[in-house]
Amino acid sequence: MPNTDLAPAALDALRACTDAARVLTDPADLEHYGRDWTRQVAPAPSAIVLPASVAEVQAVVRWAIEHRVALVPSGGRTGLSGGAVAPGGEVVVALDRMNRLLAFDPIDRTLTVQAGMVTEAVQNAARERGLFYPVDFASKGSSQIGGNVGTNAGGIKVLRYGMTRDWVAGLKVVTGTGEVLELNRGLVKNATGYDLRHLFIGAEGTLGIVVEATLVLTEPPADPKVMVLALPDAAAIMRVFAAFRAQVALSAFEFFTDRALAHVLAHGAQRPFETEAPFYVVCEFDAVGAAETDALAAFEACAEEGLLLDGVIGQSQAQNADLWKLREGISESLAPHLPYKNDVSVRISAVPAFMAEAQALIAREYPDFEVVWFGHIGDGNLHINILKPEGLAHPAFVEECGRVTALLGEVIERHGGSISAEHGVGLLKKPYLHHTRGAAEIALMQGIRAVFDPHRILNPGKLVD
């Protein structure tokens, strides 16, 4: 895409696509809408457009084709891989104004929403109707459904409820040619060829702009119980997971290290118990049948084997929420340290061997950096956050982290894992994509992209070239 500044005539034509007032070019707006939660690439969009309807999104896409300007689809910009960053004169298409609930069907148990609806608003809308939207993560208060679809958002309840993919019954999208597709239309069963809905989930806005989603809801959890556990070493994590999973249907099984706990406590969370340990777990299950008794039996058995040093079980919803904050508050508590984030996964069975190797690599390669581990261990998903030392310049820090990530990528590849479990590829993980996807797969992704976006206007430079 050649443009970095828009010609006045092009800007006027863009203003004609929506209310003129909804095209922003103020430097503060360009900075705000031009970046996501990452801070590695400077934002430099040429304009921001806030369409209010599907027709306006189509008009913007057609405008982009005519004026040969790249578009960056943009939700809550809570992304952690630079998928929604606009570093090169793109026009950001922010879905903020398309945030309405369009329909609820109690028989189908579906909500149809515009893509700009905030995740937490969807969760609340479900709850108000006696149902439950189970995709849940720390940034739910500002992330949008369209962005969740774009990265196939996961989070803290994947163990029981799966990813965003599992809750999308239909999508409305505008492709790179400005056509509207209505994908799967809320059907449970539809064997009519390639399921393009699933192709759009996780496509990071490179195939089209998601404008509406039909989401499946489920029964609310019966009576959630939350436990926090203290573990003596990394090897205990998977053994405790196996012992608990054999006894109760776990909704979540998350771990974090003592360093993570220190940050979240410094940020205002409450210590769960006096015992200090190198590793902690927060787990959740529904207190149906004998589940609570069974979980306590698992706890006793693990403690006798020396796999657990201490533990606590929430006695109220308020206490459950406090316990969850120990895990959910980690990202926010690390933010001031401009962390470099690795979000990797392997098969669950490969976690112990991978984790040992990754820990050794990181101890060796980052002797002077603080490293904070946490993650969704029950899904094989580890978050490895490297904190920037005070004195080091950000570019030098990022370069050093990139060097180690390349080494980590080789370890991931040997263990058959993924260089991005749930953050997507965007700009920041693209150099490491080949560790997870073969050359033939990457070439096929490029081919598919060209089919949906022949003019190459959608999020260029992200994911694959």
Add this chain to the structure above:
Amino acid sequence: MPNTDLAPAALDALRACTDAARVLTDPADLEHYGRDWTRQVAPAPSAIVLPASVAEVQAVVRWAIEHRVALVPSGGRTGLSGGAVAPGGEVVVALDRMNRLLAFDPIDRTLTVQAGMVTEAVQNAARERGLFYPVDFASKGSSQIGGNVGTNAGGIKVLRYGMTRDWVAGLKVVTGTGEVLELNRGLVKNATGYDLRHLFIGAEGTLGIVVEATLVLTEPPADPKVMVLALPDAAAIMRVFAAFRAQVALSAFEFFTDRALAHVLAHGAQRPFETEAPFYVVCEFDAVGAAETDALAAFEACAEEGLLLDGVIGQSQAQNADLWKLREGISESLAPHLPYKNDVSVRISAVPAFMAEAQALIAREYPDFEVVWFGHIGDGNLHINILKPEGLAHPAFVEECGRVTALLGEVIERHGGSISAEHGVGLLKKPYLHHTRGAAEIALMQGIRAVFDPHRILNPGKLVD
């Protein structure tokens, strides 16, 4: 594809791709391997090849490119839309010899199998390991996993367990260029761009040949209870479904008509009770907690409202199996009548209005044909089988049914439904695809197909051109 007979040199080269003895050209073999459970299109393959390894499948694909011969990937050939029929001189690639279990991982709870493994063998392998593969349908004794993936097979437990798609953690495929792709490798979380695994699920062998699958297993059902219910009219079906679903977690909720029952009884099944009714339901749930009491309460409430005329609950596994035969035996009992099959779906909420309209259309357009309705009503999926009258020639019968299917397609389109819920498109449903997929979607499918199969050798003429 120009060839209908293979040149002797081409046949010799094909024999060199595998054991020479595994290339079949005997007319009986051509007929056996050249067709599926449909009987509308005459099989006319030029040869059958039975590769024994991924490398041999690759060799066959490269041979096909060189000799410009079309390939038809072939599993158990239990398909009902002609997706595996070879009507025009193709070489059938039958996966029968690639039927081994390759790996079981108790921590990941996955089975990795070759694509030719029979569905029931997978179910048994899971059961022997204390786990459960829940995709289940009448043809499980001969259908193969590769074919299940190709059509995203559904069946009788979708209500609780979803489709084949929900149980595939990884696929190994050979594309139309002979490349091997290892898709998703068993990972729970993997946000590295387009999920090509999901693109292959339901692609009917048009993007590549599935050679291996990694399947997720789950806990076996606790204590399944099976009920058969008698209903006074079609309108009662969805009301009884809603009443039961509000009380118990249903694993299955299937309906069939009195005509379906008559066929399956004539085929050897046992009448569940004396009461005769126009509609019957078989439903299943696990007897956990108060489920059985709750289900009986739902039964009583429905009976008081006049929504149920009679019912029975299985008292043993053997009786449960007998009750299930009433539903599962229907297809087999109809087979001698060469039924024309419609397999359609709408959103669950649209079932009553759609069903009323479809019933009126069918009563009007088929005054002299016997029509048998059954299906997975809890998923919005209806099977409408038209039986061939004794005296009518098969081609004339098919032509007449095609005329009515075009009318039914318009009704389906008005209700936002699918012309193929779980049978796929293949050859037989292709003329009606536009009722469910828009022109832009079909064009995009053609574009994707060209990316994976640039030489147009994989299952040409099926699904989309």
